[in-house]
Amino acid sequence: MVKAKENKKVKRKDRILDVAEALFAKHGFDGVSMRMVAEGAEVDLALASYHFGSKRGLFDAILLRRAEVLNQTRLEALEKCKAEAGPAGPTVEAIIDAYLKPMLAHGYEEDEGWRHYFELVAQVNNSPEWGGQLMTKYFDPLVRKFMEALKKALPDAEPESLYWCYHFLSGALTLTFAHTGRIDQLSDGAVKSEDMVGAYKRMVPFITAGFLELCSKK
Amino acid sequence: MVKAKENKKVKRKDRILDVAEALFAKHGFDGVSMRMVAEGAEVDLALASYHFGSKRGLFDAILLRRAEVLNQTRLEALEKCKAEAGPAGPTVEAIIDAYLKPMLAHGYEEDEGWRHYFELVAQVNNSPEWGGQLMTKYFDPLVRKFMEALKKALPDAEPESLYWCYHFLSGALTLTFAHTGRIDQLSDGAVKSEDMVGAYKRMVPFITAGFLELCSKK
DNA sequence: GTCTATACGGCGATAGAC
DNA sequence: GTCTATCGCCGTATAGAC
Numbered sequence: 001m002v003k004a005k006e007n008k009k010v011k012r013k014d015r016i017l018d019v020a021e022a023l024f025a026k027h028g029f030d031g032v033s034m035r036m037v038a039e040g041a042e043v044d045l046a047l048a049s050y051h052f053g054s055k056r057g058l059f060d061a062i063l064l065r066r067a068e069v070l071n072q073t074r075l076e077a078l079e080k081c082k083a084e085a086g087p088a089g090p091t092v093e094a095i096i097d098a099y100l101k102p103m104l105a106h107g108y109e110e111d112e113g114w115r116h117y118f119e120l121v122a123q124v125n126n127s128p129e130w131g132g133q134l135m136t137k138y139f140d141p142l143v144r145k146f147m148e149a150l151k152k153a154l155p156d157a158e159p160e161s162l163y164w165c166y167h168f169l170s171g172a173l174t175l176t177f178a179h180t181g182r183i184d185q186l187s188d189g190a191v192k193s194e195d196m197v198g199a200y201k202r203m204v205p206f207i208t209a210g211f212l213e214l215c216s217k218k
Numbered sequence: 219m220v221k222a223k224e225n226k227k228v229k230r231k232d233r234i235l236d237v238a239e240a241l242f243a244k245h246g247f248d249g250v251s252m253r254m255v256a257e258g259a260e261v262d263l264a265l266a267s268y269h270f271g272s273k274r275g276l277f278d279a280i281l282l283r284r285a286e287v288l289n290q291t292r293l294e295a296l297e298k299c300k301a302e303a304g305p306a307g308p309t310v311e312a313i314i315d316a317y318l319k320p321m322l323a324h325g326y327e328e329d330e331g332w333r334h335y336f337e338l339v340a341q342v343n344n345s346p347e348w349g350g351q352l353m354t355k356y357f358d359p360l361v362r363k364f365m366e367a368l369k370k371a372l373p374d375a376e377p378e379s380l381y382w383c384y385h386f387l388s389g390a391l392t393l394t395f396a397h398t399g400r401i402d403q404l405s406d407g408a409v410k411s412e413d414m415v416g417a418y419k420r421m422v423p424f425i426t427a428g429f430l431e432l433c434s435k436k
Numbered sequence: 437g438t439c440t441a442t443a444c445g446g447c448g449a450t451a452g453a454c
Numbered sequence: 455g456t457c458t459a460t461c462g463c464c465g466t467a468t469a470g471a472c
Contacts, residue, residue: 012455026346030248034448044457049449051455119346126340128244131398140404147404163405164420171393172386180349186358186365187381202382202432209431210424230437251465262439267467269437 015041016048018113021062025119029059029130063124066117067138073102074142078149089152093208096169099146100200103177108196115179122178125170150211157215165211172203233259234266236331239280243337247277247348281342284335285356291320292360296367307370311426314387317364318418321395326414333397340396343388368429375433383429390421 019040023032034055038045052058077098081090090098108114124130143166150162176199183191192198237258241250252273256263270276295316299308308316326332342348361384368380394417401409410416 028246028248028345028347030246031347033446035446045448046450046458047456055448122344123341125400126344126393126396126398127246128337128396128398129246129249131396132400132403135398135400136403140400143404159405159408160416161420163401163409164417165424166404167394167401167409167417168390168421168424171391172389174393175344175389176385178344178346178349180344180346180353182343182350182353182358183381183385185350185354186361186384187377190377191381191385198378199382199385202379203386205431206383206386206428209427213423213427214420252467253464263466264440264468265438273466 012041012043012047013051016043016051016058017062017065020048020058021113021120022116024059024062025116025123028123029055062117062120063134063138066114069106070102071139071142073105074099075145077102078145082149090149092150092153092211093204095146095149095153096207096211097204099169100173100204103173104196104200115177118174118177119179122174125174150215154211154215156217161214162211165207165214168210169207172207176203230259230261230265231269234261234269234276235280235283238266238276239331239338240334242277242280243334243341246341247273280335280338281352281356284332287324288320289357289360291323292317293363295320296363300367308367310368310371310429311422313364313367313371314425314429315422317387318391318422321391322414322418333395336392336395337397340392343392368433372429372433374435379432380429383425383432386428387425390425394421 016037020032020037023036023040034048035045037048037058041048048055048058052061078095081094081098084090085094103114103118106114121135124134147162147166150166151157151159154162177196179193181193183193234255238250238255241254241258252266253263255266255276259266266273266276270279296313299312299316302308303312321332321336324332339353342352365380365384368384369375369377372380395414397411399411401411
């Protein structure tokens with residue numbers, strides 16, 4: 001029964017990742033202690049340090065785990081919309097859609113792990129301490145491919161404007177997946193901050209219109 | 219010299235606020251200790267607790283201090299653009315401008331205090347733990363006035379879309395003022411994340427185009 | 437208002453048994 | 455891989471002198 005033994009090993013490690021992901025998402029890096037993680041995962045305090053070296057090692061492992069999956073899915077979506085487009089390349093809307101749609105894949109609605117992950121990314125993205133370093137490391141290699149496609153779709157764009165537009169997209173996107181519940185209260189319940197399908201359907205035209213306004217020839 | 223004595227008293231309290239504001243902006247609530255604040259402000263450890271009751275009391279005082287100023291300036295900008303408009307009310311662009319422009323007032327470029335404050339707000343806005351509670355408390359009473367003006371400027375808008383549009387605006391805005399440096403690296407130096415004037419000039423048309431796309435009659 | 441001193445628990449990390 | 459035990463540090467808050 002070596003297989004079972006190995007499965008159990010993997011399970012503990014993943015349980016630590018899952019619990020820590022949820023805790024970091026809610027309280028941030030400094031708001032979580034290794035003791036909270038160990039308690040939540042029902043493992044010994046020393047185990048997380050053993051597997052990940054340090055608290056920071058655990059944090060990085062959490063960021064990396066799903067970044068790899070998301071980046072791969074986004075890359076496939078970009079390649080697909082390129083393949084479907086003519087020689088002029090895909091439209092701005094198709095590129096934006098290829099960037100956003102993969103966030104709802106991977107069983108987002110059912111798997112709370114992805115919800116926690118995006119809440120965590122929202123905090124990282126907006127942190128002066130980590131945003132520049134970690135977002136660049138985990139996401140920007142792929143983002144550069146999307147920027148290339150956008151440059152081709154918007155040949156008259158001033159480069160600075162193109163990057164600012166992406167930045168606005170990034171801010172709108174991460175806040176949307178941060179699920180703070182603020183919009184629920186502001187709208188007196190008319191909008192649910194969990195309704196990512198409703199948000200997605202509106203974000204694509206909103207962002208596309210902004211890109212076209214700023215980056216097309218007037 | 220009672221005056222001098224009182225000035226000195228005020229100075230200590232404000233020094234605590236200024237130093238804590240900068241630290242919270244960089245490291246978040248849980249990443250800052252009262253010892254760090256006391257050391258930075260060159261006051262005794264007990265003094266911050268004396269003035270603000272607790273660490274959390276200090277945090278709230280920091281948020282409130284500039285929220286009052288910003289809300290007042292935004293209200294004046296909204297009233298001004300209403301007064302300048304015809305009976306149909308101000309345009310979407312004028313309303314968005316009235317919301318964004320006040321962030322660059324108050325000597326933003328010179329006063330690093332405002333820069334720290336907006337970095338802090340970016341983190342609060344994106345925190346599942348605090349975003350819903352604190353942004354609602356400190357900013358949404360005024361935001362509701364802006365939403366009313368936008369409803370009048372966009373009479374055909376579906377209410378849900380209007381709120382999602384504001385949400386996208388909020389995300390783009392707070393990330394822009396978070397100064398993470400990510401955009402600098404992504405653009406290979408073409409864009410400076412400190413260039414709030416450049417960001418502002420692009421954000422107004424970007425956001426306006428998004429609102430019009432989603433909230434106008436087709 | 438300010439500072440000294442301190443209570444008292446939680447923190448991350450690790451050495452070493454099994 | 456897992457657990458026990460522990461080190462030494464840092465956390466917030468407060469009591470009491472001045």
